[in-house]
Amino acid sequence: MANLDMIYNRKSVRKFKDVEVPKEDILKMLEAAIEAPSPKHQQNWNFVVITNKELINKMAEIVATSHEKIGEIAKTEKDRKIHMSVLKYYTSFKNAPAVVMVYSKPYDMIEYKILKENGATKEVLDVLVSPQSAAQAIGAAVENFLLAATEMGYGSCYMTGPTHAKAELEKLIGFEKPNYELMSMISVGIAEDNTPEKLPRKPLQEVVTFVD
Numbered sequence: 777m778a779n780l781d782m783i784y785n786r787k788s789v790r791k792f793k794d795v796e797v798p799k800e801d802i803l804k805m806l807e808a809a810i811e812a813p814s815p816k817h818q819q820n821w822n823f824v825v826i827t828n829k830e831l832i833n834k835m836a837e838i839v840a841t842s843h844e845k846i847g848e849i850a851k852t853e854k855d856r857k858i859h860m861s862v863l864k865y866y867t868s869f870k871n872a873p874a875v876v877m878v879y880s881k882p883y884d885m886i887e888y889k890i891l892k893e894n895g896a897t898k899e900v901l902d903v904l905v906s907p908q909s910a911a912q913a914i915g916a917a918v919e920n921f922l923l924a925a926t927e928m929g930y931g932s933c934y935m936t937g938p939t940h941a942k943a944e945l946e947k948l949i950g951f952e953k954p955n956y957e958l959m960s961m962i963s964v965g966i967a968e969d970n971t972p973e974k975l976p977r978k979p980l981q982e983v984v985t986f987v988d
């Protein structure tokens with residue numbers, strides 16, 4: 777059986793050594809990413825690699841400002857505290873020497889077009905798009921990237937939280953490709969020594985059902 781250590785060794789890393797990640801290594805991770813499956817093989821992804829430290833810090837400032845504004849409108853102090861408690865996780869990418877911004881375009885569904893043209897109700901169309909195929913493709917590509925990074929000796933962290941500031945981040949980065957929008961981010965680098973252990977997973981019996 778193939779060695780699956782990269783799967784079990786992968787964990788979210790949020791503290792990195794001040795060591796540059798060679799471009800050729802990032803490209804190897806991205807080569808692994810684009811081997812992922814995607815609905816109808818549309819490969820609806822695009823990756824923007826940020827290594828400019830000044831730009832990364834500016835991105836973190838934008839996320840922090842957006843996060844604080846959301847916290848200010850929380851209806852209860854409890855909600856505000858819970859929201860603000862995750863800010864350090866949403867901005868942890870500022871510690872990384874490289875950040876990969878993952879963009880996606882909408883998933884083109886011929887069945888959606890056919891049903892809509894034949895008067896399908898909103899409820900029917902909503903059910904059709906509920907699997908969020910575009911996001912699922914991105915998730916598969918990101919996981920390939922994370923596993924490749926682990927196998928190559930790097931730490932990484934997959935983030936969607938910072939995208940509450942996506943409009944401002946997109947403007948700052950300036951990446952323009954028709955119909956593409958920011959979906960997630962990956963921080964990558966050499967992990968600091970003694971980073972936190974991987975969090976436990978739910979037992980299989982809690983998440984698996986066999987239908988014989």
